[in-house]
Structure formats: structure tokens, C-alpha cells
Amino acid sequence: MNHNQGLSRSVLGKQLRKNLLSKSIRTATAVLVSGLSAAAIATEGHGVHKDIEEVIVSGALDKSRQDTALPVSIISGDALRAATKNSLGETLSSLPGVQSGTFGTNVGQPIIRGQSGNRVRVLQNNIAVLDAAAASPDHANGISPFAAEKIEVLRGPATLLYGNGAIGGVVNVLDNRIPKAVPEETEIQFLQKHSTYNDQDTSSLAIDGGVEQFAFHVDGTYYESNDYEIPESTFLPPFQDEARRGTLGNSDSDSTNLTAGGSYVFDTGYFGFSVSDLEQEYGLPAAPPGVSDEEGVDIRIDLEQTRYEFELGLEFEGWVESFTAHIGFTDYEHQEIEIEPEEEEEGEEGEEEEEEGPGTVFSNEGFDSRFTINHAPVAGWDGIIGLQVQDREFGAEGAEGFIGETDISSFSIFALETLERGDYIYEVGARVESSDTELSSSCDQSETTFSASGSVLRKLTESTNIWFSTSLSERAATEIELFSNVDGSTCTNPADDELVEHAATRRIEVGNPDLDTETSTNIELGILKHSGSWTGEFNLYYNDISDYIFADFTDDPEIVVYEQQDAEFIGVEASLTHHIIDAENHHLDIILFGDYVEAELDDNNDVPRLAPARIGAELSWVSTQWNASLRLVDVADQTRTGENETETDGYTLLETYVEYKIPTGAAGNWAVFAKGNNLLDEDIRDHTSFTKDSAPAPGIGFDLGVRVNF
Numbered sequence: 001m002n003h004n005q006g007l008s009r010s011v012l013g014k015q016l017r018k019n020l021l022s023k024s025i026r027t028a029t030a031v032l033v034s035g036l037s038a039a040a041i042a043t044e045g046h047g048v049h050k051d052i053e054e055v056i057v058s059g060a061l062d063k064s065r066q067d068t069a070l071p072v073s074i075i076s077g078d079a080l081r082a083a084t085k086n087s088l089g090e091t092l093s094s095l096p097g098v099q100s101g102t103f104g105t106n107v108g109q110p111i112i113r114g115q116s117g118n119r120v121r122v123l124q125n126n127i128a129v130l131d132a133a134a135a136s137p138d139h140a141n142g143i144s145p146f147a148a149e150k151i152e153v154l155r156g157p158a159t160l161l162y163g164n165g166a167i168g169g170v171v172n173v174l175d176n177r178i179p180k181a182v183p184e185e186t187e188i189q190f191l192q193k194h195s196t197y198n199d200q201d202t203s204s205l206a207i208d209g210g211v212e213q214f215a216f217h218v219d220g221t222y223y224e225s226n227d228y229e230i231p232e233s234t235f236l237p238p239f240q241d242e243a244r245r246g247t248l249g250n251s252d253s254d255s256t257n258l259t260a261g262g263s264y265v266f267d268t269g270y271f272g273f274s275v276s277d278l279e280q281e282y283g284l285p286a287a288p289p290g291v292s293d294e295e296g297v298d299i300r301i302d303l304e305q306t307r308y309e310f311e312l313g314l315e316f317e318g319w320v321e322s323f324t325a326h327i328g329f330t331d332y333e334h335q336e337i338e339i340e341p342e343e344e345e346e347g348e349e350g351e352e353e354e355e356e357g358p359g360t361v362f363s364n365e366g367f368d369s370r371f372t373i374n375h376a377p378v379a380g381w382d383g384i385i386g387l388q389v390q391d392r393e394f395g396a397e398g399a400e401g402f403i404g405e406t407d408i409s410s411f412s413i414f415a416l417e418t419l420e421r422g423d424y425i426y427e428v429g430a431r432v433e434s435s436d437t438e439l440s441s442s443c444d445q446s447e448t449t450f451s452a453s454g455s456v457l458r459k460l461t462e463s464t465n466i467w468f469s470t471s472l473s474e475r476a477a478t479e480i481e482l483f484s485n486v487d488g489s490t491c492t493n494p495a496d497d498e499l500v501e502h503a504a505t506r507r508i509e510v511g512n513p514d515l516d517t518e519t520s521t522n523i524e525l526g527i528l529k530h531s532g533s534w535t536g537e538f539n540l541y542y543n544d545i546s547d548y549i550f551a552d553f554t555d556d557p558e559i560v561v562y563e564q565q566d567a568e569f570i571g572v573e574a575s576l577t578h579h580i581i582d583a584e585n586h587h588l589d590i591i592l593f594g595d596y597v598e599a600e601l602d603d604n605n606d607v608p609r610l611a612p613a614r615i616g617a618e619l620s621w622v623s624t625q626w627n628a629s630l631r632l633v634d635v636a637d638q639t640r641t642g643e644n645e646t647e648t649d650g651y652t653l654l655e656t657y658v659e660y661k662i663p664t665g666a667a668g669n670w671a672v673f674a675k676g677n678n679l680l681d682e683d684i685r686d687h688t689s690f691t692k693d694s695a696p697a698p699g700i701g702f703d704l705g706v707r708v709n710f
Contacts, residue, residue, distance in 0.1 A: 066530040068418070069427055069455035069467035071539060073098070076150035078627055081707070082657050082675065084145050086223065086253070088122065088171065091145040094631075096573040096595045097539070098153055099611040102689045103138045103504075105198070105228055105698060106253045106282035111688055112155060113541065113571055114597040114610055115168030118478045123162060123172045124307075128368040130330035130392055131305065135362065135480050137690045138284055138504040142305045142332055143173055144257040146191070146204045146221040150174045155541075160414060160431040160451040161386070165475045167520045167545065176217050177261040178272035178311045182210035188668075188710040197677065197701025198251070200225035216262040217274070224254040227283075231681050231699040248695055250283035250298040250339075261309070269314035278305040284504050285695035299504045302359075303334035322374045330392075333363040336400065336504055360400040360503075366392025366408075383417035388433075394479055402500040402509060403439075404488050406479040410435040425457040427469075435476050440488035447517055449474035463531040471522045477515040481549050481562045484511035499559070505690060509551065510561040518564075519546040536576035543569040548601070550608070553644045567607060571597030586623035593618075598640060608642025609688050612650060627659040627673075638687040648687035654679040659707075668710040675703040 073095045075083060085091050087108030089100030100108040101116045112120050118134045122141055131142030145151070152172040159166035186209035193202040206219035227247040261274025280303040308329040315322050337359040372386040388410075395405035412433035419426045431451040438444040455469030485499050486492065491513050493499075499508045524541040548567035551560040573595045581588040594615035599607035616633035637650040659673035677698065678684065684697035 066465060066528060067425065069425065069457040069465075069469055069526075071155040071469075071524065071526065073153040073155075074150060075153075078622075078659075080148060080151065082627075082629075082659075082673075084148075086145075086255070088141045088143060088145055088173070092151065092153060092171065095153060096537075096575050096593050097155065097571070097597075099614075099688055100686070101137055101609070102686055102695070102697070103691055104248065104251050104283070104285045104695045106251065106284070107138060107140045109133055109137065109141060110153075110169075110171050111611055112153065112169035112171075113543070113573075114569055114599050114607065116688075118165060118481070119168035119475070121159070121163050121166035121170045123170060124328070125174055125178070125309065125311075125326065126162070126172060127309075127326050127328045127370050128163075128390065129307075130328070130364050130366055130368060131332050132334065132362045132364050132394070134478065135394070136502065136505060138299075138301070139334070139362070140280065140282065140301070140303065142278055142303070142307075142330075144221050144255070144278065145173070146202070147175050147177075147206070147219050147257065147259060148173045149176055160429050160453055160471070160473065161384075161416060163388070164412070164431055164433045164449040164451045164473055165478070167473050167475050167518065167543075175219075175259075176206075176208060177219070177259050177274040177276065178309060179208065179210070179215035179217050179261070179263045180265070180270050180272075180313060182213065182215040182265050183208050185209075186710075188708075190708045191705060193703055193705030195225070195701060195703050197698040198225040198228035202705075210265075213265050214262060215265055215270075215272075216260075218260045219257075220259070221257045222255065225252055227251045228698045229701065230696050231683050248285065248698075250300070251285065251695075253280070253282035255280040255282075263311075268316070269312070271312045272310070274309045276307045276309075278307075279303065285691040297503075298339040300337045300339055301334050301504075302337065303332075305330065305332040307331075319376050319378075320373055321376050323372070325369075325371050327367060327369040329367045331365050333361055333365075335359040335361050335398075338399075338503060360396055360398030362394075362396045364392060364394045366390065368392075380421070381417045381419045383415060385415045386413070388412045388414070400500055400503050402502055403480065403484050403486075403511070405439075406483055407438045408435070408479055423459040425459075427453075427455045427457075429453045433476075437476070437479050437482060439479075439483045439486060439491070443483065443486065443488050443491035443513060445477065445482055445513065445515075447476040449476055449517055464527070464529045466527045467525075469522075469524045469526075471520075473520045473522070475518040475520070477512075477517070477549055477562075480509070480511065481515055482511050482513050484509040484562070486511050486513060496556075496559070501558070506558065508556075508559045510559060512562045515549055515562065515564060516547045518548055520544070521546075533579050533582070534576070535579075537574070539573045541569075541571055541573075545569070550601075557644055566602040567599060569597060569599040569607075571595065586621070586626075589618075589620045589622075591618040591620065592616075606640040606642050608645050609690070610638065610640055610642075611688050612636045612638035612648070625661045625663070627657070627661075629657045631655045631657075646693070648685050648692060651682045651684050652680060653682065653684070668708055671707045673703075673705055673707065677701045677703070 083091050083094055089108030089110045092098045092110055093100040097113050099111045101111050102108050109116055110120055122129050124143055129142050132139045133141045154170040159170050162170050189206045191204040200223055202223040204221040208217050227249060228251050229247050232246055257278045259276035263270045263272030282301055284299040310327045312325040368390045370388045372384055374384050391409040393405055393407055396403050410433055412431055414431035416429035434448045436446045451473040453471035455467060457465050457467040459465055487494055493510055501508045521544045526539040528537045529535050545567045547564045549562055549564055552563040553560055575593040577589050577591045579587060579589055596613040599610055613636040614633055618629055618631040620629040633653040635650045638648045641647055656676040659671050662670040664670050678700050681700040685692040
């Protein structure tokens with residue numbers, strides 16, 4: 001249960017809340033389905049009221065969203081700029097079916113349909129980031145959302161394009177660090193923003209230009225924040241420093257991200273190179289109560305990442321229409337440092353100075369490469385054929401080095417093909433991946449995994465599609481699941497008194513070298529209304545995973561062991577938009593949305609840290625000079641809990657965004673904006689967070705800023 005006894009609801013009030021929310025979700029689902037059907041019939045033969053902008057899905061078949069059965073969500077343009085936060089998970093958390101696995105505000109990993117970590121693959125420009133985020137929930141993604149031009153979230157069958165391990169989904173962050181064309185004139189974008197709840201100042205600059213056949217891109221982002229504010233009445237665990245009440249201790253951060261890239265563009269393609277450097281330091285919340293009684297120890301992470309990318313794109317006439325080669329080299333490491341307060345000399349009682357304890361270095365160094373061919377139709381089938389090769393070294397050295405240096409390599413081939421016949425579009429795909437994970441010569445696991453998918457899309461009208469898909473995907477165990485606290489010389493676990501704790505999570509993770517591959521069978525049904533006065537999407541999915549790998553608690557609550565059980569996930573995602581006003585220079589929309597997922601292990605226990613149900617509404621007004629929205633989200637109580645996990649109270653989140661474009665003539669495009677966060681000042685505990693009891697979300701706060709485009 002939630003530990004905020006002072007603010008806890010009565011039993012009757014909680015039950016009414018659950019019943020109302022459950023009824024609301026059922027009603028919204030029914031309304032969405034009937035609304036889409038009615039809208040489809042109403043607009044049939046009468047023209048469309050408003051067309052959704054056609055957005056091309058990159059890395060796949062270069063198709064618009066409405067011409068594919070692949071379940072893809074895309075956020076870009078003004079919507080992305082308004083949603084961007086420090087972490088990738090928080091940036092995407094407004095999308096149906098996507099939530100954030102937080103560890104304080106400095107870490108937010110994407111959760112897709114109740115799955116995260118090793119089951120969600122995070123990419124930058126179609127290739128892996130190769131950070132350490134999947135290794136632990138306290139590790140931030142090595143990617144800055146501020147530089148993104150578009151972010152795609154792929155679910156279900158689409159994931160086989162990028163790896164058999166992406167059973168949950170794929171997040172693909174796309175930017176312009178390697179330009180594919182020479183801009184007609186130099187473009188400059190600048191952002192300056194201040195956040196009141198943590199005194200964060202954010203500066204971001206991007207420049208795109210070119211001369212003759214050469215194009216270049218540079219960008220940089222810097223932010224620095226203090227500890228963030230939380231509601232004054234918020235419960236904090238006994239070991240939380242009382243002097244910090246009203247703020248969450250050790251939640252400050254600073255980050256610098258610099259990128260430079262360029263391309264040579266010719267008649268039939270381009271060749272480009274980029275280099276980026278990310279430096280980030282951030283604090284982690286105190287250990288959860290009941291896990292560690294240690295007081296006064298702050299954990300800080302000092303992260304550095306350098307990334308090099310090479311990309312070649314060619315166009316042809318003939319069966320091979322285009323070829324793309326993309327290679328990324330990443331050198332990533334972060335140090336986890338324990339900061340312990342030390343009392344000063346006698347006579348200065350009560351004052352403390354910080355003493356830095358020994359740290360542990362996590363490193364991930366290697367490359368990911370992807371080679372694809374888009375081919376012309378053969379017997380009506382066109383599509384993509386690809387090859388992907390990855391090789392890296394991962395390990396942790398130091399006081400909490402619970403996994404030795406591990407070599408991981410993989411080789412895969414994949415294909416995705418599409419056929420259009422009348423009102424039907426068929427898509428089939430397959431991927432074969434060979435992987436090797438080696439801790440030592442005597443502790444090695446090699447697996448060959450297979451994924452396949454098939455889908456059919458039926459065009460009910462010019463504006464409405466219905467589709468069905470099924471997929472089979474296998475996932476090999478990762479180095480963390482296999483070899484955490486494993487002796488490389490014997491490939492066995494050491495004695496309990498020799499196990500190494502991960503200081504940030506206050507857990508001892510014990511790997512299992514005998515883990516089998518997971519096998520996921522996914523079935524999905526969806527309907528998409530992409531134009532007209534009513535638009536929206538409804539997806540219903542079922543995912544049966546054999547030999548699901550999870551961290552199972554032992555008799556000692558500080559020790560978890562990676563085990564396997566079968567698991568079932570079932571869920572629904574829905575969004576519905578009504579274009580109330582659609583004039584030439586302004587339009588007013590109302591948007592309804594919601595998502596729900598439940599997941600159960602074979603022993604009838606629930607999968608831990610399962611995202612609760614959400615339902616919400618947004619009112620959006622856009623005109624030539626104004627962009628404004630008001631968003632209300634109701635998050636349900638989460639009573640479906642895993643072993644050794646407490647229930648979490650729901651909350652209501654109210655947000656607003658207002659932007660005004662200043663008319664300046666030839667002096668560039670200027671805009672000022674303000675965003676209100678948690679306007680009800682709710683005590684927000686995300687059930688998906690490992691630190692929900694010791695690290696509530698920020699209280700009421702505002703983002704104020706200016707954006708300039710030249």
C-alpha cells in the first residue's frame with residue numbers, strides 16, 4: 001500500500017474510484033469502437049473533413065501510417081517539442097500503451113505494453129544506442145530527446161526489423177545528425193527554457209546548412225537542475241533527511257550533449273559521418289524503505305558516452321531500388337559513486353561535508369551495423385531485406401562489480417514484404433538471429449532465435465482500416481540475466497556471503513547461466529480511422545510468453561534470482577479525436593485516450609511493476625499564432641502486484657501548454673511558451689518505479705521558455 005497515510009483515501013472512496021474508472025474504460029472502449037464505425041459510415045462518399053498528415057515510417061517499407069498494419073506511434077513537430085523532457089520515457093509517456101519506468105526524474109526508461117528493460121530496444125537512427133540502460137532500472141538512456149526530430153514507437157510484428165529481443169517494442173529516435181540532403185539555406189533553431197520545480201535551465205541549439213554538395217549539422221544541449229520540489233505533505237521514508245522536506249534529496253542533475261555531422265550528397269545518394277559526445281551527472285533517490293537501513297548515503301552517476309556513425313544511402317534503377325548501410329560505434333561508461341556525509345570536527349556540530357566513496361564503472365563498448373535493400377515488386381510483393389551485425393563488451397568493475405567483462409555478438413538476417421490486392425494489404429516478415437554471450441571460455445551461451453510475423457489490413461472505406469496480425473518471436477537471455485554474480489571460472493554462483501550488491505538498487509541480482517530462450521506469441525486486432533471529422537485508433541492485443549525471464553525474490557528480500565515461468569499479457573490501447581472546428585487558420589480538437597494491460601505468471605502471481613490503467617482527455621487549440629492544450633489523465637490504483645510488492649494509489653494529472661508565435665517579419669520565427677505540470681499538486685507515485693515509496697514525482701511546476709527559428 002502507499003505509505004502516505006495522511007492522504008490515503010477511505011476504503012469506500014477507493015472502491016468507488018476503482019469502479020468508476022473500470023466503468024469509464026469499458027465505456028470509452030465501446031464509444032471508440034462505435035464512434036469509429038459511425039464516423040466511417042458518415043464520411044463514406046461525402047469527402048473527408050480533415051486529413052492526418054502523412055508520416056513515413058522509416059527503416060521499414062517507407063509507407064504512410066495508414067497504409068501499413070504495423071502498429072506504430074509517431075511523435076514529431078510541435079507535439080514532440082511540447083512533450084520533450086530530460087528522459088526518453090517521460091517524453092513518450094503521453095502515448096497510449098507507453099509509460100515511463102522512473103528512478104527519480106533523472107531516469108525514465110520507456111515501458112511498452114507493460115514490458116521494459118531488455119524487452120524494449122532503444123535505437124538512434126535505426127541502430128542500437130549501446131548504453132547500459134537495459135542492465136538496470138537506475139541507468140539512464142544514453143540519448144538526448146532534445147535533439148530528436150521524430151520518435152517512432154513500434155509494437156508487435158514491427159519489432160522483428162530491429163532484433164529478436166524486442167518482444168515488448170522498439171523506440172527509434174530519429175535526428176538529422178547525418179543529413180540526407182543539402183538545405184537550400186542555413187537553418188538555426190534555438191531553445192531556452194526554465195523549469196520552476198527544480199530550477200532547471202535548459203539551452204539547446206541546432207544548425208543545419210550546406211555548400212554545393214556538402215551538408216552539415218551541429219547541435220548542442222545543456223541543462224542543469226537542483227533537487228526538485230515535491231508536495232509539502234508528501235510522505236517520505238524515515239531515513240529521508242528532514243532538512244530536505246519539500247524537495248527530494250539528491251535529485252539534481254546536469255547534462256551536456258554535443259553533436260556534429262556532415263554528408264556529401266550526390267545525384268544517386270549520400271555518404272555521411274557524425275560524432276556525438278554525452279556527459280551527464282545525476283543523483284538517485286534514497287534506497288526504498290524495508291530494503292536497506294543505511295542512512296545518509298547518496299548514489300550519484302557520472303556518465304560519459306562518445307558515439308560515431310557512418311551512413312551510406314544509394315538509389316538505383318532496377319530490382320534493387322535503394323541500399324542503405326549504417327554503422328555506429330559507441331564507447332559508453334558510467335561511474336556509480338557513493339557520497340557519504342561525514343561530521344565535521346567538534347565545535348561545528350550539525351554541519352556535514354560529503355565524502356566520496358569508492359565507485360564502480362559500468363562500460364559498454366562496441367558497434368552495431370545495419371545493411372538494408374529495398375527492392376522493386378516481385379509478383380506484386382515489395383519490401384526490405386536486411387543484415388545486422390553487432391559486437392560489444394559489457395562489464396562492471398569496482399566495489400559493486402556484480403558482472404565480469406562479457407563479450408556479446410550477434411548476426412541476423414531479416415525481411416519484411418508487403419502485397420496490395422484491392423482493398424487488402426498483406427505483410428509478412430521473418431528474422432533469424434545468431435547470438436553468443438561469453439563471460440569466459442567455460443561460461444558461454446550461444447543461441448539461434450527466430451521471429452516471424454504476418455498481418456492483413458482491410459480498407460473498410462477511404463478513411464478507415466481494420467487489421468489483424470500475429471507474430472512469433474524468440475528472445476535469448478541477456479548478459480545480466482545469465483551472468484550477474486556468476487563466477488566465470490566455474491560458471492556457478494558464489495556463496496551468499498560473497499555475492500555483490502548493486503548499491504543503487506539495494507539488491508543483489510543473481511544470474512542463471514542455464515536460462516532458456518523466451519518464446520512470445522502475439523495476436524493483435526486493430527482499427528484505424530485516419531481522416532474525417534473523427535479520427536482514432538483502437539488496438540487489442542494478447543501476448544503469450546513461454547519461459548518468461550524475471551527477477552524472482554528469495555527468502556532474503558535483498559536477493560533476487562533470475563528464473564523462468566510462462567506469462568500472459570493482455571491489453572488495450574485507444575485514442576479518439578474529434579475535430580470540432582477545422583477552419584483554414586485554426587482548429588479545435590478534443591482527444592479521448594486510454595490504455596490498460598494485465599499480466600500474470602503461470603503460478604497466478606502478477607508480473608511486478610505493472611503499469612496501471614489510464615484514461616484521459618485533452619482539449620487542443622491551434623491557430624496561426626497560438627497553440628494551447630489542456631490535458632487531464634486519471635491513473636487508476638494498482639492492486640495487481642507481484643511478490644514482495646506493495647499496492648499503489650492512483651492519481652489525477654492535470655497539465656496545460658500554451659505557445660504564442662510572435663510576428664517578427666524577416667527576423668526569424670519567435671515563440672514563447674509555458675507548460676504547467678501536475679497542476680493539482682498531487683502526490684504521484686508511479687507503480688512502474690522501483691523507488692515509488694521513496695521518490696514521488698515532482699509537485700506543481702511550470703516550464704517557461706522561448707524558441708527561435710532562423
